[in-house]
Amino acid sequence: MSRPFPYTYISCPCADTPVPEPGRKRKSTLSPQKPERTSVPAEDSQETQKEKDDDDEQEQEAQGEDEEEQTFDPRSPRSNFSLYPPEQLLYCEDCHQIKCPRCITEEIVSWYCPNCLFETPSSMVKSDGNRCGRNCFNCPACTAPLAVSAIENMAGNATQQGPWVLSCGYCLWTTLDIGIKFDKPTNIRSQLQKMTDSTAPASFDRKPSRTFGDLKSPLATFSSIDEQSNARHEEDPDQSAHKEDSAPPLGAEARFAALKSFYRTQINETSNSPSDPLSSEFGFSSPGALNRLMSLYASSSRLGGLYGSGNKKPKSKPPVMREALTASEGLRIADSLAEVEVIERLASADCGWNGVASADQRTEQSPDVRFVDDLLPLPVLLRTKRAKRCKPCKHILVKPETKPQSTRFRIRLIALSYIPLPTLRPLAFPSSSSVVSPTVPAPDLTALPPLRPIHVLLNLKNHMFDPVRITLATPSVTPGRVSSKVTVLCPQFEIGANSDVWDEALQGAEAPIADSRSATLRGGEKVPEAGKVWDKGRNWTTVVLEVVPGTLPGTDPLSQGGADDGQSPALPDEDVLEIPVFVHMEWEAEVQLEQQNVGKSSKPDDLVTRELAYWMVLGVGRIQAGL
Amino acid sequence: MATLKPPSATHRSSSSAPPGPPRAPVKADPSATIADTAVFQGTHPITIGPGTVIHPRARLYSYEGPITIGDGCIISEKAVIGAAPESASKERSASSSRTASPSPSPSTPTDGTTTTTQTIHTPTPEEGLPIRISYFVTIGPLSSILPGSHIHSAAAIDSLATIHRGAEIGSHAKICAGCVVPQNGRVAEWTVVWGSGVGQRRTRGRGARPPGSAVRVAAYVAQVPVPESAPEGKLVEDARLMVLVREREALGRMIAGAKKR
Numbered sequence: 008m009s010r011p012f013p014y015t016y017i018s019c020p021c022a023d024t025p026v027p028e029p030g031r032k033r034k035s036t037l038s039p040q041k042p043e044r045t046s047v048p049a050e051d052s053q054e055t056q057k058e059k060d061d062d063d064e065q066e067q068e069a070q071g072e073d074e075e076e077q078t079f080d081p082r083s084p085r086s087n088f089s090l091y092p093p094e095q096l097l098y099c100e101d102c103h104q105i106k107c108p109r110c111i112t113e114e115i116v117s118w119y120c121p122n123c124l125f126e127t128p129s130s131m132v133k134s135d136g137n138r139c140g141r142n143c144f145n146c147p148a149c150t151a152p153l154a155v156s157a158i159e160n161m162a163g164n165a166t167q168q169g170p171w172v173l174s175c176g177y178c179l180w181t182t183l184d185i186g187i188k189f190d191k192p193t194n195i196r197s198q199l200q201k202m203t204d205s206t207a208p209a210s211f212d213r214k215p216s217r218t219f220g221d222l223k224s225p226l227a228t229f230s231s232i233d234e235q236s237n238a239r240h241e242e243d244p245d246q247s248a249h250k251e252d253s254a255p256p257l258g259a260e261a262r263f264a265a266l267k268s269f270y271r272t273q274i275n276e277t278s279n280s281p282s283d284p285l286s287s288e289f290g291f292s293s294p295g296a297l298n299r300l301m302s303l304y305a306s307s308s309r310l311g312g313l314y315g316s317g318n319k320k321p322k323s324k325p326p327v328m329r330e331a332l333t334a335s336e337g338l339r340i341a342d343s344l345a346e347v348e349v350i351e352r353l354a355s356a357d358c359g360w361n362g363v364a365s366a367d368q369r370t371e372q373s374p375d376v377r378f379v380d381d382l383l384p385l386p387v388l389l390r391t392k393r394a395k396r397c398k399p400c401k402h403i404l405v406k407p408e409t410k411p412q413s414t415r416f417r418i419r420l421i422a423l424s425y426i427p428l429p430t431l432r433p434l435a436f437p438s439s440s441s442v443v444s445p446t447v448p449a450p451d452l453t454a455l456p457p458l459r460p461i462h463v464l465l466n467l468k469n470h471m472f473d474p475v476r477i478t479l480a481t482p483s484v485t486p487g488r489v490s491s492k493v494t495v496l497c498p499q500f501e502i503g504a505n506s507d508v509w510d511e512a513l514q515g516a517e518a519p520i521a522d523s524r525s526a527t528l529r530g531g532e533k534v535p536e537a538g539k540v541w542d543k544g545r546n547w548t549t550v551v552l553e554v555v556p557g558t559l560p561g562t563d564p565l566s567q568g569g570a571d572d573g574q575s576p577a578l579p580d581e582d583v584l585e586i587p588v589f590v591h592m593e594w595e596a597e598v599q600l601e602q603q604n605v606g607k608s609s610k611p612d613d614l615v616t617r618e619l620a621y622w623m624v625l626g627v628g629r630i631q632a633g634l
Numbered sequence: 635m636a637t638l639k640p641p642s643a644t645h646r647s648s649s650s651a652p653p654g655p656p657r658a659p660v661k662a663d664p665s666a667t668i669a670d671t672a673v674f675q676g677t678h679p680i681t682i683g684p685g686t687v688i689h690p691r692a693r694l695y696s697y698e699g700p701i702t703i704g705d706g707c708i709i710s711e712k713a714v715i716g717a718a719p720e721s722a723s724k725e726r727s728a729s730s731s732r733t734a735s736p737s738p739s740p741s742t743p744t745d746g747t748t749t750t751t752q753t754i755h756t757p758t759p760e761e762g763l764p765i766r767i768s769y770f771v772t773i774g775p776l777s778s779i780l781p782g783s784h785i786h787s788a789a790a791i792d793s794l795a796t797i798h799r800g801a802e803i804g805s806h807a808k809i810c811a812g813c814v815v816p817q818n819g820r821v822a823e824w825t826v827v828w829g830s831g832v833g834q835r836r837t838r839g840r841g842a843r844p845p846g847s848a849v850r851v852a853a854y855v856a857q858v859p860v861p862e863s864a865p866e867g868k869l870v871e872d873a874r875l876m877v878l879v880r881e882r883e884a885l886g887r888m889i890a891g892a893k894k895r
Contacts, residue, residue, distance in 0.1 A: 148828075148836055149828050149829075149836075158865060158869050158870070158873070170864070170865070172864070172870070174870060177810060177828065178808075178810065178826045178828040178836055179808055179826055179838055179870070179874075180826075180836070180838075181839065181867065181870050182864070183839050183842075183843065183864045183865065183866070183867040183869070183870060184838070184839035184843060184867060185843065185845070185846040185849075186842070186843035186844050186845040186846055186849070186863050186864045187845060187846070187849065187864060188864040188865065201852075202845075202849050202852060202853075202861070203848040203849055203852050204852050204856075258848055258851045258852070261851070261855060360835075361825070361835045361836060361837050362837065365834065373848075379836065379837075380843070380846055380847075381846055381847055381848065383846070383848060
């Protein structure tokens with residue numbers, strides 16, 4: 008996989024939990040004699056015993072149990088979605104479960120500009136878009152941040168505060184390149200907006216002409232498309248006159264605004280029953296054709312009432328929604344001459360290749376922009392701070408501070424403070440040659456010789472303040488075509504609590520320290536033994552795994568000419584030796600307050616036994632093709 | 635104001651063993667500021683104009699041709715102008731464009747022969763590959779300029795940029811950090827080379843531009859007169875050069891102050 012060997016991944020249990028079916032839930036809650044259970048497997052077994060009659064259900068249960076029994080296969084396509092590096096996982100204290108990015112929801116805490124670190128209220132984000140509303144701009148040519156600078160001051164005569172420009176320190180682009188200067192050094196965005204905004208309401212007030220006024224409510228007079236198109240032809244001379252004086256075509260924003268207002272009026276006009284509360288909802292997408300179509304089903308459906316055609320005779324033909332017809336409504340007809348103009352400009356000497364906006368530059372700009380002279384500076388995109396919640400219980404897992412300047416978190420329940428951190432490293436010498444000197448280097452993990460046993464050290468470090476009992480289980484043979492044999496030499500062990508370092512030192516717990524020290528001293532001669540932990544420290548324990556890498560398909564040395572015996576050659580990444588390990592941890596935690604009150608079976612010393620189980624995957628290395 | 639350190643006096647190579655690299659004949663204007671640790675090697679003359687600043691550990695190699703640096707240039711730290719001998723001999727055959735390695739190794743017999751032949755021939759500037767750097771050029775740290783290139787006035791070359799052999803950089807051009815101008819490449823005047831590698835090019839605004847189409851449309855829509863065209867883009871460039879002048883002046887004052895103490 009993407010990480011260098013050796014790596015460890017932890018599988019989030021959310022992949023195994025079945026999707027909750029509403030039907031099953033209801034059933035389980037309805038059955039009276041069933042006690043309330045929270046753990047899913049228990050519920051499943053109960054149900055299999057009970058509901059023998061329901062075949063579908065039973066099958067599902069059986070499948071579920073199968074999956075429960077199955078060893079985790081790191082190669083299955085499904086496991087791709089549940090394996091995460093341990094650092095990326097969170098932990099929900101209410102569900103007592105590991106949470107991966109798939110089983111959390113995110114919500115935006117605050118919006119801020121990464122450039123000026125000012126928070127933007129979400130209401131402003133909604134109205135002005137998610138761009139910085141202040142002076143932060145990116146260069147349209149090279150995307151570097153732009154600086155506001157005074158021209159006169161730059162030229163040296165610092166007496167007068169001159170006009171200001173935005174300038175890029177990297178590619179030396181300035182707003183002078185597009186002929187823009189600013190009168191004030193503040194509120195650049197609104198100044199620029201004012202300069203380039205073509206959506207001003209003036210566009211409609213300007214021409215309170217008959218053309219626009221007529222078209223605004225055409226539905227009073229026209230009831231079908233044909234009549235409208237006729238009417239359009241009649242209006243044509245008027246339109247051409249209108250076109251003449253609108254020499255520069257509307258910008259993209261202005262066209263959008265015009266179209267939006269046009270269709271809004273259209274919708275208002277076509278939704279014919281203003282008294283109906285649902286008309287705004289259903290009338291939205293109701294051109295006359297759809298309306299009429301729906302009325303065919305009106306007699307039988309509930310919707311009939313909505314369109315007023317439930318009663319047999321509709322009073323009048325429903326008005327027809329029409330499309331935008333004039334430029335003032337936002338219509339733009341492709342002009343063949345405009346294309347010629349563009350081509351001529353492309354070919355002209357002063358434009359050339361450098362004068363044409365690149366694809367990268369155009370994606371950020373309005374779709375009309377073709378040349379670098381038309382590029383406008385871009386306000387910086389805002390970023391968000393997000394809180395994360397557990398999906399089932401809505402418990403907050405991560406909550407950053409709202410202030411953009413602060414990088415701290417109010418709540419951050421990362422999984423590593425609850426589950427032991429697994430780290431893997433190869434033992435310095437292969438056990439097959441037990442008499443070698445300790446200077447034998449660690450095996451090359453990117454080329455493990457097949458069928459030769461290696462030892463790897465699995466270190467588990469506890470970050471909890473309670474000691475943890477760990478049980479490791481692993482399939483004796485790894486799943487998949489490359490079957491490597493794996494043995495955990497010490498599957499059951501304990502990890503100490505993450506107590507204060509000084510506490511331990513003051514209490515004179517020399518034993519573990521001395522133990523580890525001596526272990527490191529005679530690390531060379533130390534031989535892995537079954538049933539014994541390799542090493543142990545204050546809050547960590549190391550155990551040895553013995554791995555015999557299998558042979559890759561097609562390279563089996565026992566069958567000569569392995570490629571002929573029907574085995575296909577190894578697939579990509581099939582040579583990666585990954586070991587699934589089931590971790591079961593058990594510890595005694597202090598009872599939380601609410602549970603203390605409710606739970607009657609709590610022990611007198613307020614300790615409750617907690618357990619957590621999950622799969623993890625150890626990526627040991629790559630198996631060599633040949634021996 | 636500025637102090638001239640005759641490079642021969644404090645040069646490390648002068649104190650080194652006789653088979654050390656040859657020291658280039660430097661003809662520097664007295665008003666130029668040259669750091670003690672700048673390296674001048676080669677056989678061809680190096681000319682440095684008045685007001686030019688050469689920062690510490692800049693290396694100028696004139697093995698393949700003379701180097702001419704005009705007035706008011708700034709050569710930053712560790713910039714390499716010219717090609718070191720061993721890479722030069724390699725490049726002459728394979729024309730592979732690798733810049734000089736940090737320190738020229740003790741000269742090998744082959745190097746000695748090449749240099750001697752060159753000195754015997756006493757080549758005219760036309761014969762070798764001269765490096766010409768015009769007025770007010772800024773050369774950034776760690777950038778390298780290979781023999782035969784010609785940099786026109788007021789060009790700016792950022793850090794880690796590479797100008798290959800025979801390239802020509804127009805006046806007021808800028809080569810952004812890390813960009814490469816290929817062999818015999820031409821960068822027109824008032825052009826910015828940006829991006830990575832060979833990069834993209836952009837023509838800087840020089841004269842006054844009328845407001846862009848977006849502004850014209852908006853003005854038309856809002857029924858206001860189109861704002862008068864902005865001042866010339868040259869203003870910004872003038873300001874940049876002004877800043878450079880001030881930088882050089884400040885540096886001169888700083889060095890003078892340090893000398894007094």
